[in-house]
Amino acid sequence: MTKPTFDMDAALQALREGKDLTGKDGILTPLIKQLTEAAMQAELDEHLADEKQPNRKNGSTSKSVKSPAGSFELSTPRDRAGSFEPQLVKKHQTHLTDELERKILALFSLGTSYQDIRMHIEELYGINVSNGTINAVTDKLLPELQAWRERQLEAVYPIVWLDAIHYKIKENGRFITKAVYTIL
DSSP states (O other), X not given: OOOXXXXXXXXXXXXXXXXXXXXXXXXXXXXXXXXXXHHHHHHHHHHHHHOSSOOOEEEEEEEEEBOTTOXXXXXXXXXXXXXXXXXXXXXXXXXXXXXXXXXXXXHHHHTOOHHHHHHHHHHHHOOOOOHHHHHHHHHHHHHHHHHHHTSOOOSOXXXXXXXXXXXXXXXXXXXXXXXXXXXX
């Protein structure tokens, strides 16, 4: 089983410290980076398996990608013949869309079937991918998803419940609205 590079403990600590989930230096940015790189690696593996001519992996190139969850350096895989055209993050693309991030996170975490994933990707992005490609992508991410599911949970999770009741009161001869807060 592969060890995921996304540090759940550090993410929880950052969340407790009040850091944002998305945006610049967001908590979810490393997870999105990890999932995107694994999916692109699976795309390359599928491409190499379908090639008629002998071809092989040829390292990767780094490119800066901007997304609503934050900017990060994406390691894009290459092939020796230069025939690999990634579909998830196309060549010269430097911005991930909100929809792509949501689909990556939602489809892999909800356990959607391969057929449904294929239809969603085709409907949203106009990319026609085979069930074999989806199978290769999900097989790459299944060990990481399983490691996350089997992580050790905390014994106690504190919950803060906050509510307010608004009252109209008379202050200095005028009626104003004041809130009374209830915190549990």
